[in-house]
Amino acid sequence: MNRSAGRLSRHRRGRLAGAVVLLLGLVAAGSLYSLLATGATSSAAATKAATTDTQVEEGRQLFLVSCSSCHGSNGQGITTTDGNEYGPTLVGVGSAAVDFQVGTGRMPMAQPGQQAEAKETAFTQDEIDALAAYVASLGPGPSTPDESDYSIDDLTDEEQEAAIVRGGQIFLTNCTACHNFEGSGGAMPRGGHAPQIRGVEAKYIYEALLTGPQQMPSFSDGNLTPEEKRDVIAYLGSLDDATGYGGFGLGGFGPVAEGLFAWVVGIGSMVGFAVWIAAHTTRSKRKKATA
Template sequence: MKYLSRYRRHKAVAPLLLMFALFAIGTTFSVASATTTPSQSAFARSVAIDEGRQLFLKGCSSCHGLNAEGGAIAPSLIGVGAASVDFQVGTGRMPMADMSTQAMRKKPVYDEKEVAALAEYVASLAPGPAIPTDELLNYERDGSTAEGGELFRTNCAMCHNFAAQGGALTQGKYAPTLMGVEPKHIYEALITGPQSMPVFSDKTLTPAEKLSIIKWIKAAEAEPALGGASLGRVGPVTEGLLIWTLGIGLLIGVAVWLAMKAR
């Protein structure tokens, strides 16, 4: 004690005590945060699940059942995952008034928070595809435009058109255009397979290959129409129809003019 009391008035004592106090406070705060964060996160998720269930009972249960078990006009949602809900509800395809028609992309009924709550609730029912994170969706960093074009033409062009403009399917259905679709929703469609679309698992298309497809779609979306009017970029059909219509119309006009002049 005498040894310590000898240096208690030393000019370095105050800074050392201050550093020790700050270190003790920081350590205590870190330990407290580490012990409370998981419980807070679990509590927030529980609240989101409860909110999602209330939204589900109000807006979805009449078709999908009170426990999402499905019914005569709508499938079960058990095991579809948060990604499926985020895609269907986030793009405005669900809820829909007539389940016999194809769901169209439109303005969402629910806001982002409500969509997230619905996704949390459905995800809590059974494991399923999760919503891709922003880190995963970094297609500019992890994707390849050239590879994406090849993969798109191999796996997607037969339905969505070689320029991703969409196309007709059987039984009155159609593959929608991919222009203007958020990268997150494209990725979710690939891993969930909405409606007539197949599921592209990571064994079929790796995450990097999915990102390459997204990168190619975004490149095609930004590509200017260097040849003039794009006419929907659906190939020679519209071009031939336009030429045929204008050509025949011009010939008919010339024939009528000559007939009137010959009188």
């Protein structure tokens, strides 16, 4: 009996026994950690889901009060008796469209019109996020971009300069026909207009490119990649720091405005001055003749 106990004691003190004990301890610790981590992840996911559901419900209540009169109680849109849209459907427009339209004050509109004008927003950012979450729940669509999508701050100076050059080429090719070469805006058919996009917050420019508000075409990621959209925004931002070598820019509206100014103010002033000189000379001669 004592011999068996002695052999067992020697085996316990052996290297193999120590390794086995260590392995069992690691397995037990790993299993316990997995159980705790899984529980924490499940709890976090449940909390996030509950928060999202609460936000969607809050957005639905705001939508029913502020938006349903034009867009329908379920965002399905409202059609008038003559077949026109009183308010378009919001199914599938995504949260980006809501963040742009409501964040810039274009929605809600005082009354339906050709084009919604930017104005001071009627909602806080939390309320806008709730509305966006509710509309996003109606159907898949473009999501609200993150700052990393439209900012070039994390790039080196050389990469930023290259992004601005690429963005300028894209802008001149796709945007100047409506927004002017300087982003100062311009007139559009049927009473619409392309608004000025100089000084507009970068997030809203990205969302406008992504969703195509009013008469503007949408540029999906298949048309312009996220990097190309970011480059366009970088180019527009660089215009604010650019030096105007042409003198008085007249708002950057282009050769029509500049030509009109030259004819009305420039040539008109010279004609008026010439008439004044002629009239003054005539009066001087008459005075001399009388004397």
